[in-house]
Amino acid sequence: MSKTSSNKSRASGKITLAAVAAHAGVSAMTASRALNQPALVSAPVRERVELAVAELGYVPNRAARALASAQSNVIVVLVPSLSNAVFTAVLEGIQDAVGSSNYQLLIGNTRYSDAEEEKLLGIYLQSNPDGILLSSLSHSARVTQMLATCGVPVVSMMDLGSAPGQVSVGFSQFDAGYAMARHLIGKGYTRIGFIGAQLDERTLRRADGYRKAMSDAGLLDARLELMVGEPSTIALGAELLGRMLDQVPDCDAVFCCNDDLAHGAIYQCQRRGIAVPGQLAVCGFNDLPASAWMTPSVTTIGTPRYQIGFEAASLLRALIKGETPPVTRIDLGFTLMARESA
Amino acid sequence: MSKTSSNKSRASGKITLAAVAAHAGVSAMTASRALNQPALVSAPVRERVELAVAELGYVPNRAARALASAQSNVIVVLVPSLSNAVFTAVLEGIQDAVGSSNYQLLIGNTRYSDAEEEKLLGIYLQSNPDGILLSSLSHSARVTQMLATCGVPVVSMMDLGSAPGQVSVGFSQFDAGYAMARHLIGKGYTRIGFIGAQLDERTLRRADGYRKAMSDAGLLDARLELMVGEPSTIALGAELLGRMLDQVPDCDAVFCCNDDLAHGAIYQCQRRGIAVPGQLAVCGFNDLPASAWMTPSVTTIGTPRYQIGFEAASLLRALIKGETPPVTRIDLGFTLMARESA
DNA sequence: CTGAAAGCGCTTACAG
């Protein structure tokens, strides 16, 4: 009735590689090889080991493997939000790129907070990740230092970096902001408001692009900008549309820094009986699904978010393998979707 | 110039607990205690260890800890989708409940696929999780067996379980489907169509509730049901609205199994000049933000998804600690949001 | 193609 191990044992009670090896009549390291580098093991031995695995229901212990091999097979991903469809698409791209490899994703939600980013990175670094995927180019001093110290390859997503050694996959948020403003100016609008929320790095770059275009056209007017730090929501877009109109009664177009805000603004116009684009043009950013379906359909910027995640993760995998990729700044571009609303 | 360790060393080169201990002039296990059970260590020793940690930039190795303690501090979370706002809200609730504890979330996206769920669970079980959070009540035979074998506490989210020993947090999808159908019937609609997509467990239970209500009212008619396996999107809702009208020309109301579909259906009505609810009532499920803001505003079911994640994670933590919670079936209810569209 | 030994970095009993 007595078990093999004594009562003082710290064994987990689970099937170990050693047990599999014993069952197959080989050494533990041969069993290890049969599973991880099958080509180095003779066919009959491999089959016996595989049989033992199946019969015993062996589940490898990832912690032990990580400790012994000094390789975690973990990739850390930090996104600023999960409720923003842009970043869930990025995550799907990453998941698909990682696919059926043995990498495990550690997904952190920084909530657009530097403090939270520091905390998460500190915790995730304990898992000794093989690589890190970040959603912005600039970070707090502490995060920058942690990244430098840990010596783990990093790829930044969404915008294009300019710092030396920085690896980035995305598109120029500045150019996209500029292009949208140009589109509105080209349509003849002159009093073009900019509604920005959250004020994260990307929104600020889009605002910069807008300003440049307005300035180039001699239309720049600081009163046309409405910037708030709250998270972007439809409700906020509805509210800010009202404030914009109070603030700039002669406003003839509104460039919202994302589609949630633009949708809210348009719903607000519908409630107030303001014709879009007749009385007021409204445009957004990101081309969320509703933008193509609403009445009026929404003019916006199509962004390759899934692709960004996919390419960033692919690039990171190359870096982890020690490869030197030909390009370390991948511009995936954007598309101006000119529709009915502006 | 020579380093302490020989060239044959497999050491990672990182600062270890032993180094911290040496720096502080204590044993490794005292250093370990100072960090993990500070109350058991004298104040001066604790301070010396903390100083050493700071000076050396020590980062604990989670794999080593997991291996030695047989405790991973990992919680596995499986959701069927990341593009569905319902599940990102669930995730946010979980993240908040786990908060600043030392738990690490391993988030898997099963894409509504049993095969994917099996694969992910198999991989995640290698991390020896302390607990598992699932998004449905029923699973493939293999998954059910894996869950039973691994002996890890499991909490199911979204719907309410009935199987013995099953721990669940959610609300009755059946009752909610019934309530919405009753609402429409109470408004005098008699030819109420049901549009279902994805056909996951939750959608099927809502459909069951709808059928019961229709049957109770003597209005059941199988031709009123339009069920497709594709993922729910606005575009699909728009398409299915058309097919429903072709299929059942005298249809006077449509119950969409979720808001994405309902929004698409309403946008389609707007394009075709069909008055909602004048000619056709449309309602949805989940109360996504746009539902309150669209014109017409959308009648739907408000669901406590954030709360489900929060409570499920809290309950799981109790189970992990070995506590026996008073309730193992937490009904968080739902709210019928009667608005303009139905 | 296969194996005996050592070690990854931590924590667990057990003593004192």
Add this chain to the structure above:
DNA sequence: CTGAAAGCGCTTACAG
């Protein structure tokens, strides 16, 4: 309150 020893389950050099 503190420590010497052993061990968690795997993989890495090194031999043969």
